[in-house]
Amino acid sequence: xxxxxxxxxxxxxxxxxxxxxxxxxxxxxxxxxxxxxxxxxxxxxxxxxxxxxxxxxxxxxxxxxxxxxxxxxxxxxxxxxxxxxxxxxxxxxxxxxxxxxxxxxxxxxxxxxxxxxxxxxxxxxxxxxxxxxxxxxxxxxxxxxxxxxxxxxxxxxxxxxxxxxxxxxxxxxxxxxxxxxxxxxxxxxxxxxxxxxxxxxxxxxxxxxxxxxxxxxxxxxxxxxxxxxxxxxxxxxxxxxxxxxxxxxxxxxxxxxxxxxxxxxxxxxxxxxxxxxxxxxxxxxxxxxxxxxxxxxxxxxxxxxxxxxxxxxxxxxxxxxxxxxxxxxxxxxxxxxxxxxxxxxxxxxxxxxxxxxxxxxxxxxxxxxxxxxxxxxxxxxxxxxxxxxxxxxxxxxxxxxxxxxxxxxxxxxxxxxxxxxxxxxxxxxxxxxxxxxxxxx
Amino acid sequence: xxxxxxxxxxxxxxxxxxxxxxxxxxxxxxxxxxxxxxxxxxxxxxxxxxxxxxxxxxxxxxxxxxxxxxxxxxxxxxxxxxxxxxxxxxxxxxxxxxxxxxxxxxxxxxxxxxxxxxxxxxxxxxxxxxxxxxxxxxxxxxxxxxxxxxxxxxxxxxxxxxxxxxxxxxxxxxxxxxxxxxxxxxxxxxxxxxxxxxxxxxxxxxxxxxxxxxxxxxxxxxxxxxxxxxxxxxxxxxxxxxxxxxxxxxxxxxxxxxxxxxxxxxxxxxxxxxxxxxxxxxxxxxxxxxxxxxxxxxxxxxxxxxxxxxxxxxxxxxxxxxxxxxxxxxxxxxxxxxxxxxxxxxxxxxxxxxxxxxxxxxxxxxxxxxxxxxxxxxxxxxxxxxxxxxxxxxxxxxxxxxxxxxxxxxxxxxxxxxxxxxxxxxxxxxxxxxxxxxxxx
Numbered sequence: 001x002x003x004x005x006x007x008x009x010x011x012x013x014x015x016x017x018x019x020x021x022x023x024x025x026x027x028x029x030x031x032x033x034x035x036x037x038x039x040x041x042x043x044x045x046x047x048x049x050x051x052x053x054x055x056x057x058x059x060x061x062x063x064x065x066x067x068x069x070x071x072x073x074x075x076x077x078x079x080x081x082x083x084x085x086x087x088x089x090x091x092x093x094x095x096x097x098x099x100x101x102x103x104x105x106x107x108x109x110x111x112x113x114x115x116x117x118x119x120x121x122x123x124x125x126x127x128x129x130x131x132x133x134x135x136x137x138x139x140x141x142x143x144x145x146x147x148x149x150x151x152x153x154x155x156x157x158x159x160x161x162x163x164x165x166x167x168x169x170x171x172x173x174x175x176x177x178x179x180x181x182x183x184x185x186x187x188x189x190x191x192x193x194x195x196x197x198x199x200x201x202x203x204x205x206x207x208x209x210x211x212x213x214x215x216x217x218x219x220x221x222x223x224x225x226x227x228x229x230x231x232x233x234x235x236x237x238x239x240x241x242x243x244x245x246x247x248x249x250x251x252x253x254x255x256x257x258x259x260x261x262x263x264x265x266x267x268x269x270x271x272x273x274x275x276x277x278x279x280x281x282x283x284x285x286x287x288x289x290x291x292x293x294x295x296x297x298x299x300x301x302x303x304x305x306x307x308x309x310x311x312x313x314x315x316x317x318x319x320x321x322x323x324x325x326x327x328x329x330x331x332x333x334x335x336x337x338x339x340x341x342x343x344x345x346x347x348x349x350x351x352x353x354x355x356x357x358x359x360x361x362x363x364x365x366x367x368x369x370x371x372x373x374x375x376x377x378x379x380x381x382x383x384x385x386x387x388x389x390x391x392x393x394x395x396x397x398x399x400x401x402x403x404x405x406x407x408x409x410x411x412x413x414x415x416x417x418x419x420x421x422x423x424x425x426x427x428x429x430x431x432x433x434x435x436x437x438x439x440x441x
Numbered sequence: 442x443x444x445x446x447x448x449x450x451x452x453x454x455x456x457x458x459x460x461x462x463x464x465x466x467x468x469x470x471x472x473x474x475x476x477x478x479x480x481x482x483x484x485x486x487x488x489x490x491x492x493x494x495x496x497x498x499x500x501x502x503x504x505x506x507x508x509x510x511x512x513x514x515x516x517x518x519x520x521x522x523x524x525x526x527x528x529x530x531x532x533x534x535x536x537x538x539x540x541x542x543x544x545x546x547x548x549x550x551x552x553x554x555x556x557x558x559x560x561x562x563x564x565x566x567x568x569x570x571x572x573x574x575x576x577x578x579x580x581x582x583x584x585x586x587x588x589x590x591x592x593x594x595x596x597x598x599x600x601x602x603x604x605x606x607x608x609x610x611x612x613x614x615x616x617x618x619x620x621x622x623x624x625x626x627x628x629x630x631x632x633x634x635x636x637x638x639x640x641x642x643x644x645x646x647x648x649x650x651x652x653x654x655x656x657x658x659x660x661x662x663x664x665x666x667x668x669x670x671x672x673x674x675x676x677x678x679x680x681x682x683x684x685x686x687x688x689x690x691x692x693x694x695x696x697x698x699x700x701x702x703x704x705x706x707x708x709x710x711x712x713x714x715x716x717x718x719x720x721x722x723x724x725x726x727x728x729x730x731x732x733x734x735x736x737x738x739x740x741x742x743x744x745x746x747x748x749x750x751x752x753x754x755x756x757x758x759x760x761x762x763x764x765x766x767x768x769x770x771x772x773x774x775x776x777x778x779x780x781x782x783x784x785x786x787x788x789x790x791x792x793x794x795x796x797x798x799x800x801x802x803x804x805x806x807x808x809x810x811x812x813x814x815x816x817x818x819x820x821x822x823x824x825x826x827x828x829x830x831x832x833x834x835x836x837x838x839x840x841x842x843x844x845x846x847x848x849x850x851x852x853x854x855x856x857x858x859x860x861x862x863x864x865x866x867x868x869x870x871x872x873x874x875x876x877x878x879x880x881x882x
Binding site for chain 1: 443444445446447450451452453454455458459462473474475476478479480481482483484485486487489490501504505506507509510513517521522523526527529531541542544545546549551553555556561563565574575586588590591601703707755756789790793806810813816817818819820821823824833834837838
C-alpha cells in the first residue's frame, strides 16, 4: 500500500514549520504588544453553529463529521439525506466561533475585549495553487467598542507587523459610510449592495467592467456616471464637499479623518485613503482596511474593518467591534518570493559533535552535556567513525558549527571547531566554543 | 438559539491559552536544544492510513469526515453502510501520521531523523473528567537509530523538561527484552503478551491481582510464582544472574546498563530501574520509559520506548527508533494543582494608560506609542473619564502597572504610575516608566 494524504492538505517538514512559526510568532508578539489576548476554540463545532453563516457556497464547502454508533445506525435505517448523517463540522473560519465564544462567555468577559486567534480552518474548496483545504487564519478583534482609536490601532498593527517582517506594503483605508454616501448622492441608496459588489471587483475588471456590472445590476446610467466620478476622488478632504448632502457620507469622512489624525506620522508603511476599497462582506459598517504587498503580485495579504452586529446571530445584539485578519499563507509565499526569511530560520541546530571512535564518542557525549546545559542547541552523531557520513549529516542539518573530536582533542581538551559557512577550522577549549556560539546569536 | 459546543470539546480563554502555551513553549525549547526538528501533518488523513492501526476500539473511536457532493449522492443511492460514507478521518494520534510521513519522504530525509510534533488529536471517547475528544499530544522521536545513546537522551529530555517546569518526577526505565527474559526463564515465552498485559495492570490491581490475571490467562502456577519473584528484584545487577540463561534477557539488562551508564550523575530528577514497568503497546522492543509526578496523584505524565518496525505498516521495513511523549493535558493539571505556573503567565499586558478627558486621552495615546515602540505590551483604555470603570478593566486584565494621566501630568510630563500589586503611586517621567518596566522583566 502506497500511503498518501487527502487532496488539498499538506505535510510540513522542519524547514517549513520553522519558517511558518517565524511568521506566527512575529504576529503573536505584535498582537500581545498591542494588548490583545489569545483564545482558542475547538476544531469541531456543532453544525447549528456553522450552517447558514457563510451563505449557500459556504454550507456546501463545510467539512461535516459523520455521526457514530447508535445515532448513525438509526439514521441509516430510513433513506437518510446528507443532513441526517452529521451534527458536527470543522471550523470554517475564526469569526463565527469567536462570536459564539463571546456570547457564551459574556458574563466573564470585561469589555472592550481584545482577542487574537491563530488556528487552522477547513474548506472543501477545489484545491489549486495557493488554495488549500486546511489553512491557518490569524484574526485580531476588539469587541465592545468601535471607536476610531481602534481603527487606527488596526492600521498600526499592520504597519508594525509588516515592518518587522520586512515586507513593504500599502495599507488602504476606506469607510462603508462613505460608500453609502456615494450611493445616496447618486440616488441609488436602495442599490447600495449592488454598487459595492461591483466596486469590489475593480482590481480585477477595471472601471469599465465596474460600470458594466452596475448597468447589468439595473443601476441607471446617470447614477453610474456619478458613482464613477466620485470614485476618482483621492482624498477625504476633496470628497467632503461632494458628499455634504449625505449625513451618512459626512460621518464616514469624519471617521476616516479621525483614524488618520490618530496615525499622524507614526507609521513606517504607506497608509492610503482609497475610496474604491469596498470589501465584499456586508457586515462591515464603518472603516475598512486592506493591505497589499508592494513588490510582488499577490492580491490582498490582510483586510478587515468595523462591524456592529457580529454576535447578533447568537442572540447578543448591538455589540460593535473592529477586527482585521492576516493572510498567513500568502505572507509565507511573499516572504519566500522576496527571500525575506532570516537565514538562520531554516536551522535550529547550533553545533554538531562528531567523534572518531567509541572512546572519543563517550568524551563527546560529556561535551554535549556541557553545551546543552549552557542552553545551546546541540547534537552528537550517534555512530562514531565514518567521517564522510557524519559530515553529510551535518550538511543536511544546515548546522553552522561542527566540533570534531579525535584522540588528540580528547587528550589536550582543545576541540577542532569547523565553521561550516567559511570552512575555517580552529582549536578551541569547550568553554570558548560555548562563548563563541552564545555571542553569535 | 442558545449556542453550545460539541461534547468533549473545550473553548480556551486567554489565561488558559497563555498557560498552555507556557507548557508547549517550554517543551519545544527542550526538544530543539536536543536537536529535534518540528514537523506538522494534516488534521484530515485518508481512512486507509488510519483504520486498522489502533485496534477495533480505535477504529470505533475515529472521527470520520462525511463525503461531499456527487460522491456522497452516489453513496446514498444504495443503502449505504457507515464505511461507504467516509474516505477521510481526523488524526487519532501523532505516531501513525509520523510513520506515513517518514515513508512518503524517505528520499528527502537524512537519518537518524530527529523530529518532534505538537498537535491536537481526536478520539470519540466517552468524555469524563480529564478526558476530552480533542486534546494535544507532544511526541519526540528519533528514527533510523535505536542506540542506547538515544534511550539516555529521552531520559535526559524528561529530566530537563520537568526540572524546567518545576515538577518533581520519577523517571522509570525498563526493557521489553528483560520482560521477555523473565517469560523465558519462567518457561512461558509463548505467553509473553499475556504476561505483560497482566503486569501492566500492577499499579491498578496490585501483585495479587496480577497473579489472578495471569492465572485467568492460563499461565501455570509455578510460572506465576517465578514471575512474581523476579518482579521483586530492584536492580539490573541483581537481576543479571537470575536471567543468565536467557540471551534476550541478558541483552535487555545490558541495554539498560548502557542507558544508566550514559546518564551517570547528569540528571536532576530521580531515574529508577523498574522491572514491573511493562507499557501496554506491543510495538516496543527495547528500553521503555514512564514518568510519574511525585507530589500529586495523576498516573503517568509521559512514556515511550524503543521500537523496531514503526514504518512497516506503510511498507518501509526494519527501521528502528526511540520515542517518548508528554501528557500535556495532565501536565497542565499537575501544574495547576501544585501552583507551578509563574505568576505572570496569566497576564500578557504590562501597562494600561488611563486618561481623564479627551485632551489627556490624546496625550496618553502618544505616550502609548513610545511605550510600545520600546517593546512593552501596552494599552490605552478607549473611553476617558470614568475612573472606576477604567480601574475595573485594569483589574480584570491583571495588569501590573497603571499610568494615570490628568491635566497636571500632561503639563509637567510626570505621569502617575500606580503599582497594582502594592498599591503604591509614584510620579515618573515616561522614560523612567519604560526603564522600570523593562528592568522588571
